[in-house]
Amino acid sequence: MTALSKLAARAPGRPAGDKRANGSGSVRLRGKMWTARLSLGEAGRPTFKLPTCRTEQEANARLEVLSDLAGRLLAAGQIVLGMPLLEHAAAREGSALRDVRLAIDQLCRGEARARATGETTFAEFAERVLSGQLAEQYPDHVRAIRSADDYRGRLSHVLDVLGPVPLVRLTLDHADRAMSLLPGHLEPASRRNIAMVIHRILTLAAYPARLISSNPLPRGWVPKSDDGKAKGYLYPDEDQVLMRSQAIPLCFRIYYGFLIREGMRADEAGQLEWSDVDLERGAVVLDENKTDDPRAWALSPDVVRALRAWRAICAEDQQRVFVGKWGNALPGQNGAARFRDHLRRAGIARPELFETTDARLNIRLHDTRATFITSNQTEYR
Structure with a gap:
C-alpha cells in the first residue's frame, strides 16, 4: 500500500x-x-x-x-x-x-486509469500526434503539426477528463463530458477549435494508427462555426495611436505593426525567423507554413525599414524575429486578451472593439488580418 x-x-x-x-x-x-x-x-x-x-x-x-x-x-x-x-x-x-x-x-471506479498492458490512452496518443512521431511513422497519411504548442493549449482544457482514458474505451459520453467542463468564458470559436482537435486525434487513432476500429464521435459532433458575427478591425488613425504609444512595449508594437501591414497569421509571424527575411531585398520566403505551399512576397517599404531598425536592437544570436522582453516567442499565451489590453492602454476605447454580443465578436489578434485587408481596400479606392 x-x-x-x-x-x-x-x-x-x-x-x-x-x-x-x-x-x-x-x-x-x-x-x-x-x-x-x-x-x-x-x-x-x-x-x-x-x-x-x-x-x-x-x-x-x-x-x-x-x-x-x-x-x-x-x-x-x-x-x-x-x-x-x-x-x-x-x-x-x-x-x-x-x-x-x-x-x-x-x-x-478506475475507468480512467486502469488499463490492460499495451492500451494507449488519449493523452499518450495525442502526444504522439503533436510531437510528430505519428507523421514520421505514417508520412503518406499524416502531416507534422507546426503549431504544436497551440494544439497543446487547446487540449489542456480537456485532458483532465479525456487524457487518462484508454482509446479503446473512450466513448461519446467522455467527449461530451469534456466539452461540458470547458471554461464558461471561452468563445464559440475556441470551443469549436478544441472539439476539432479531439475529433482529429480520434480520427488518426482509427486510421492510420488503427488503435480503435472507428472514431466514436459521430458526424456533426464538432460545433458549427459562427461566421455570422461581425468581426472587429482597427481604423488607420487607431493603428497610428497604437504604434506611437509609449505605454506598449516596443516588441509588441513591432509585432502588431507587422501583422497589420503584411496580413500574416499571428502564429506564423510568431514563428518567423530572421533567416526567412531578406532585409536587403525586402522580402519574406516561407517554405513551410500553414497552407503547406511555399510562399514568398515583397514587404512594404515601411515594414522593411522597421525590421532593419528592430534587427539592430535585437541580440545577434536571436533566431526568431518577434520575441518578448525575456526572449519568449510572441504572441505567447492569451495573445488576444493581451492585444485588447494593449489597445486600451494606448487609449483606443471604441466600444465595439471590446464587446461580444449575439451579432459581434470583440477584436481578436487574428483580426489584424481584417485590418490589413480593410486598409488595402481603403488605399486602392
Missing part, C-alpha cells in the same frame, strides 16, 4: 497527531470571494475558489460537496489525478457540477 493509499484509508476519521482529517476543511472570505481549504493528505491543503457562493451558508454547503468528493478520491487513491476535477466542482453549478460528479465517479 502506498503512502497516499494509507492516508486515504484513514480519511473518514481524524488521524492521531494530525490537526485535521483528510477531506475536511474550512471556508474563508478573501476580498469579495469565498474560498474553501481542504486537507488532502500528501496533496497538501489546497485552497479552492468558490465564485458562485455569495454567503457563508452557500460556501459551507459547497465545502460539504468538496469534502465528500475529496474523501472518495482519497479512498480510491486518485486524489492527485482528481485535483483539477475538484477545482471544477468548486466553481460549477447545475448540470456542469453534475458532469464533474460523473467524472469523479468514473475516476474512482
Whole structure:
C-alpha cells in the first residue's frame, strides 16, 4: 500500500497527531470571494475558489460537496489525478457540477486509469500526434503539426477528463463530458477549435494508427462555426495611436505593426525567423507554413525599414524575429486578451472593439488580418 493509499484509508476519521482529517476543511472570505481549504493528505491543503457562493451558508454547503468528493478520491487513491476535477466542482453549478460528479465517479471506479498492458490512452496518443512521431511513422497519411504548442493549449482544457482514458474505451459520453467542463468564458470559436482537435486525434487513432476500429464521435459532433458575427478591425488613425504609444512595449508594437501591414497569421509571424527575411531585398520566403505551399512576397517599404531598425536592437544570436522582453516567442499565451489590453492602454476605447454580443465578436489578434485587408481596400479606392 502506498503512502497516499494509507492516508486515504484513514480519511473518514481524524488521524492521531494530525490537526485535521483528510477531506475536511474550512471556508474563508478573501476580498469579495469565498474560498474553501481542504486537507488532502500528501496533496497538501489546497485552497479552492468558490465564485458562485455569495454567503457563508452557500460556501459551507459547497465545502460539504468538496469534502465528500475529496474523501472518495482519497479512498480510491486518485486524489492527485482528481485535483483539477475538484477545482471544477468548486466553481460549477447545475448540470456542469453534475458532469464533474460523473467524472469523479468514473475516476474512482478506475475507468480512467486502469488499463490492460499495451492500451494507449488519449493523452499518450495525442502526444504522439503533436510531437510528430505519428507523421514520421505514417508520412503518406499524416502531416507534422507546426503549431504544436497551440494544439497543446487547446487540449489542456480537456485532458483532465479525456487524457487518462484508454482509446479503446473512450466513448461519446467522455467527449461530451469534456466539452461540458470547458471554461464558461471561452468563445464559440475556441470551443469549436478544441472539439476539432479531439475529433482529429480520434480520427488518426482509427486510421492510420488503427488503435480503435472507428472514431466514436459521430458526424456533426464538432460545433458549427459562427461566421455570422461581425468581426472587429482597427481604423488607420487607431493603428497610428497604437504604434506611437509609449505605454506598449516596443516588441509588441513591432509585432502588431507587422501583422497589420503584411496580413500574416499571428502564429506564423510568431514563428518567423530572421533567416526567412531578406532585409536587403525586402522580402519574406516561407517554405513551410500553414497552407503547406511555399510562399514568398515583397514587404512594404515601411515594414522593411522597421525590421532593419528592430534587427539592430535585437541580440545577434536571436533566431526568431518577434520575441518578448525575456526572449519568449510572441504572441505567447492569451495573445488576444493581451492585444485588447494593449489597445486600451494606448487609449483606443471604441466600444465595439471590446464587446461580444449575439451579432459581434470583440477584436481578436487574428483580426489584424481584417485590418490589413480593410486598409488595402481603403488605399486602392
